[in-house]
Amino acid sequence: PRExxxxxxxxANCGVTLKELAEHPTAPKILPLIAKQLxxxxxxxxxxxxxxxxxxxIATMHQHGDxxxxxxxxxxxxxxxxxxxxxxxxxxxxxxxxxxAFGSLNRNRGYEITSESVDAFGEGILRHxxxxxxxxLSNLVWATSTLRIQFGSPDVMAAMDAAxxxxxxxxxxxxxxxxxxxxLWAAGNHxxxxxxxGELLGVLAxxxxxxxxxxxxxxxxxSAWGFASVxxxxxxxxxDLLKRAWCREGQTYIVTEVANLLWSFYILKEHPGDQTLxxxxxxxxxxxEEDMHLQTIAxxxxxLAQMEYLPPRRTMERLEDICTGAMRRxxxxxxxxxxxxxxxxxxxxxxxxxxxRYRPGEEFLAAFNEQCVRRCDEFTDQGVSNIMFAxxxxxxxxxxxxxxxxxxxxxxxxxxFTAQGVANSAWxxxxxxxxxxxxxxxxxxxxxxxxxxxxxxxLDYVQLFQASYAFEQFSPHGALMSGELxxxxxxxxxxxxxxxxxxxxxxxxVSGALTRMGIPHEIEYLTQDNxxxxxxxxxxxxxxxxxxxxxxxxxxxxxxxLGSDRLRERFLAHKGWxxxxxxxxxxxxxxxxxxFRRRGDAKNIWLxxxxxxxxxxxxxxxxxxxxxxxxxxxxxSPTS
Numbered sequence: 126p127r128e129x130x131x132x133x134x135x136x137a138n139c140g141v142t143l144k145e146l147a148e149h150p151t152a153p154k155i156l157p158l159i160a161k162q163l164x165x166x167x168x169x170x171x172x173x174x175x176x177x178x179x180x181x182x183i184a185t186m187h188q189h190g191d192x193x194x195x196x197x198x199x200x201x202x203x204x205x206x207x208x209x210x211x212x213x214x215x216x217x218x219x220x221x222x223x224x225x226a227f228g229s230l231n232r233n234r235g236y237e238i239t240s241e242s243v244d245a246f247g248e249g250i251l252r253h254x255x256x257x258x259x260x261x262l263s264n265l266v267w268a269t270s271t272l273r274i275q276f277g278s279p280d281v282m283a284a285m286d287a288a289x290x291x292x293x294x295x296x297x298x299x300x301x302x303x304x305x306x307x308x309l310w311a312a313g314n315h316x317x318x319x320x321x322x323g324e325l326l327g328v329l330a331x332x333x334x335x336x337x338x339x340x341x342x343x344x345x346x347x348s349a350w351g352f353a354s355v356x357x358x359x360x361x362x363x364x365d366l367l368k369r370a371w372c373r374e375g376q377t378y379i380v381t382e383v384a385n386l387l388w389s390f391y392i393l394k395e396h397p398g399d400q401t402l403x404x405x406x407x408x409x410x411x412x413x414e415e416d417m418h419l420q421t422i423a424x425x426x427x428x429l430a431q432m433e434y435l436p437p438r439r440t441m442e443r444l445e446d447i448c449t450g451a452m453r454r455x456x457x458x459x460x461x462x463x464x465x466x467x468x469x470x471x472x473x474x475x476x477x478x479x480x481x482r483y484r485p486g487e488e489f490l491a492a493f494n495e496q497c498v499r500r501c502d503e504f505t506d507q508g509v510s511n512i513m514f515a516x517x518x519x520x521x522x523x524x525x526x527x528x529x530x531x532x533x534x535x536x537x538x539x540x541x542f543t544a545q546g547v548a549n550s551a552w553x554x555x556x557x558x559x560x561x562x563x564x565x566x567x568x569x570x571x572x573x574x575x576x577x578x579x580x581x582x583x584l585d586y587v588q589l590f591q592a593s594y595a596f597e598q599f600s601p602h603g604a605l606m607s608g609e610l611x612x613x614x615x616x617x618x619x620x621x622x623x624x625x626x627x628x629x630x631x632x633x634x635v636s637g638a639l640t641r642m643g644i645p646h647e648i649e650y651l652t653q654d655n656x657x658x659x660x661x662x663x664x665x666x667x668x669x670x671x672x673x674x675x676x677x678x679x680x681x682x683x684x685x686x687l688g689s690d691r692l693r694e695r696f697l698a699h700k701g702w703x704x705x706x707x708x709x710x711x712x713x714x715x716x717x718x719x720x721f722r723r724r725g726d727a728k729n730i731w732l733x734x735x736x737x738x739x740x741x742x743x744x745x746x747x748x749x750x751x752x753x754x755x756x757x758x759x760x761x762s763p764t765s
Contacts, residue, residue: 126171126175127175129159129162129166130176130179130182131175131178132159133159133183134178134179136182136186137182137185142188142189142193143156143183143186143188143194146193156193156195159198160195160198161198163198164201166201168204168208169208171205173214173216173219174216176202176205176206176219176223177218177219178222179202180202180203180227181222181223181226183195183198183199183202183226183230184229187229187230191233191235194235194236196236199230199236203239206242210223210246210248210249211245211248215249216253217256218258220261221264222264224268225264225268227242228267228268228269229271231271238272243275244276244277247278250276250281250285251280251281251284258299259292259293259296259300259304260299262285262288262289262292266285266289266307266308266311266312266319267307267310269318270310270315270318271311271314271315273315275318276318282318282319286322289308289325289328290324293329300336301336302333302339302344305329305336305344305348306347306348307347308329308351309329309347309348309352309355310348312354312355313350313351313354316354316355323357326359329359330357337363342382343379343382345370345386346381347385349367349385349393350388352389352393353389356392358393358395364393364395368398368401371386371397375404376408380416380418380421383409384424387425387428387432390432391428396432399434402429402436410437410439410443414447417447419451419452419474420467423448423473423474426444426474426478427473427474427476430477430481431480435481435483438681441483445485449488449489452489452493452495453492455496467503468500468504469505469508471496471497472508472511473511474493475493475512475515476511476512476515479514479516479518479519482518482676482678482679482680483680484519484679484685490523494527497530497531498530501530501531501533501534502537505541506538506539506543506546509534509546510538510542510547510549512531513535514549514550514553517553517555517556517688518688518689519679519687519688520556520686520687522557522559528557532561532565535550535568536564536568544576544580544581544582547572548584548589548592551569551588551589551593552591555591555692556595556688557688558599566596570606573606573610574606574610576610583621586614586618587614587621589610589614590606590614590617590618591618593605593606595695595696598696599695599699615656619655619656622656628648631674632648632660634712635707639661645664646661646663646664647661647662648661650669652697652700656696657693657696657697659671659702659704667700667701667703668702668703669697669702669704670705670706670707671690671707672707672709672712673686673690673707673709675709678708683708684708
């Protein structure tokens, strides 16, 4: 046993891997020979140090696939360790090394220890709890998490928790930043098996600040992710240091570190700051494409959407192109890519773009729509409602094939829909002007009627009212609601609509131009049914001007309106209103040219050119002036 373990230990320390041993051209039989020797050794023949060295060495050399693992030999070694863990000569370091080794052997989920071994390790930990050093304790916790084991007695984890607190207080200089990050990662990865006390988390937060400069980027990422995963905010000092380090060194972070840090800030309800997010954007524009997986991009964009931060156009277009290529490869049969494109990934991706008001291009949408049709049965109820909401919010109709697939998906998801899910999806059908079959509509009506009012938010009420009203006005199915629920939804809609009424300086500017032209009008005109307030309405006629700022348009396509405004325009047109949209940015940019005496003249001409106002005298004017021709690029067709 001593010679075999010494040989393995020496090979591991020389950097040899199991794959190299198995495929070496001059000595291909070394690994099988060593494995055979291990299977022939009886447990009582091992010295405890020999057996811990042997399994540590095999784990250290395990750098590739599980096909190189000598499984029979490992099973024999595990049995020997299980039998010998209670021996007097099994020192704390040996216990830690053995459990760490089994955790490393399970890196690909290819090797799991038996319940007997778990019990034996639990007893061994309790037996030696006072003898473990901080690194050995962190290795034990890391292995417990990696193996996803739960000790039979809660005393085991409680004893390790207390020992780590003592080690941090008594020998903080020996408590490394790697040990801190390993412990925190373990807690986040396996919260059921690695439950850290609040006292220990506070100690680790304090140590993280004191040892901050010794952390690697991966260590910082794992630590922040661990704190966030267990719901513990490490405090302002750690957060501030993390922000500074991210701004200073963010261009060296790999994509998983970026994703984990962003997620951590979001979960901890801490904003990383604009400077940090700008650093993230620059890094995302430069990370090698082969490292940018669809799921990671979706996670990053989802978190950025929660922070309401849209990266610059260059970064977004690059991410969009990478996602398009990945979805195409998945459709063409690349199994690894296909498996990474689950329903959650797809729904998070489009929802994030929608929340950021970023409308992707036709190539992206074609690839995305194809994936939706192929994988629609993989979407959860939240995934179904999120994707439908995203299509509607971006005013991007994916076509009958996709929508028919989502009809079936909505039927399947209906029992699990929350109030938000029902509201989002019903509103989406209305915005997309697509009316599902009567079976689905009956399910919607029954589901809406069964909703618990305590679970319905104000936004849900608004969406439900708009959806029901659209179905009543435009679909063959009639309203989705009736009675008290409809009345209350309408009441909430009217309250929110009136609360949103504001008269901005821009409204006053447009109103001033109309006044100078002698055109009677009203600001924030409320329709007779109290459902809609229009920015400006011409007195005595159903003619309106909507003065809309950037929030009404796609962020990357500033003349493309969002779905909510499209639905509003349809409602008003159905009531006989002629509405023209004035984009605030274009109004502001109108400048007096050589043929304008004043800036106001140019704006007057724009108002005349909309064909809504006529001229001041009310007489028709069929002549087109040079000024009108030059301002024609600012015109927008009225809705009808």
